[in-house]
């Protein structure tokens with residue numbers, strides 16, 4: 001179940017905009033850096049390819065299950081690396097803290113997470129060997145998914161499996177189904193496009209096999225009449241489009257946690273420690289720079305334990321090319337935080353930027369093109385509206401024209 005931990009009706013409200021649909025409006029002033037809300041996902045899962053490559057995260061909350069040293073050794077493929085300042089790694093004894101499911105050996109960061117998973121979905125999905133046919137079918141579904149979705153993944157089939165298992169295990173199926181239906185649904189023609197973006201046309205046969213395998217899974221082990229429609233050809237497209245439209249990426253890592261703590265070494269509590277802190281920081285930052293260069297060479301961009309989740313409140317946040325808030329994972333697990341990136345006035349819409357860092361400074365036309373291609377909407381944010389007189393040129397065309405003029 002999704003739990004909004006800090007919604008305060010007097011802090012912000014969900015409203016409806018004629019063009020953009022639902023939106024979140026601030027009902028007080030937020031200072032830059034202030035936490036607006038945090039929220040646990042309705043459902044989340046690590047990507048299947050990451051798991052295959054031994055990116056190790058708690059099956060329930062995605063907290064990293066490696067020490068920082070194990071993390072960098074894996075990413076650099078170098079078992080001789082010894083990190084500086086091991087005291088900055090809160091996960092240095094992670095091995096001893098891991099909780100394993102006694103039946104299937106799946107790993108969790110705590111007994112609480114194991115219990116939560118067991119109560120919500122793991123009882124149904126546990127591959128305990130007690131029912132080999134069921135275990136095989138789950139593995140077949142995941143393998144089929146990987147065959148139609150090479151890396152980088154943007155969503156995980158485990159989200160669908162977990163939703164089905166949650167519906168089986170919950171005491172209140174109706175509420176869970178209603179929560180799912182509240183996520184932005186979109187119209188059929190858009191859903192078709194989303195679906196083809198996720199799973200390209202050339203994989204049509206495997207996608208049908210995937211749908212059929214999920215249908216078998218439902219019939220044999222879940223027996224949910226309410227879910228049958230989602231496993232028809234049209235329903236499956238709509239289900240995957242719902243995930244594509246609403247899911248939020250989650251990334252966790254022991255390395256990031258250790259880097260953050262090393263950076264804090266430069267903030268000595270007492271002036272007398274300033275010189276020692278400065279030396280420690282400069283040593284640490286050289287070491288960190290060298291590590292990132294090596295990781296980049298060996299593992300490229302895929303550093304974090306990546307996955308995705310559905311978040312009830314966050315999914316109401318619209319995009320703006322001049323956003324006033326951003327998503328952070330302050331607890332290094334799937335609990336999402338929305339943090340103000342500048343002063344937000346009372347009654348101002350709270351927005352995030354759906355574009356990657358490097359695409360944010362592109363021309364209005366380029367940004368709108370990317371949003372149209374990836375999220376299927378025409379951006380109507382204040383920045384796009386104020387730049388509407390600019391020519392319909394992508395950033396590349398713009399710089400080519402500039403070069404010709406020079």
Ligand SMILES: C[S@@+](CC[C@H](N)C(=O)[O-])C[C@H]1O[C@@H](n2cnc3c(N)ncnc32)[C@H](O)[C@@H]1O
Nearest residue numbers: 020021022184315316317318319377379380381
């Ligand atoms: C994750 S949902 C955000 C909440 C959504 N408004 C709702 O009603 O559920 C993303 C969808 O919101 C709409 N949207 C978000 N930002 C927008 C923007 N800047 N301009 C126009 N539509 C936007 C688009 O329809 C997009 O597919």
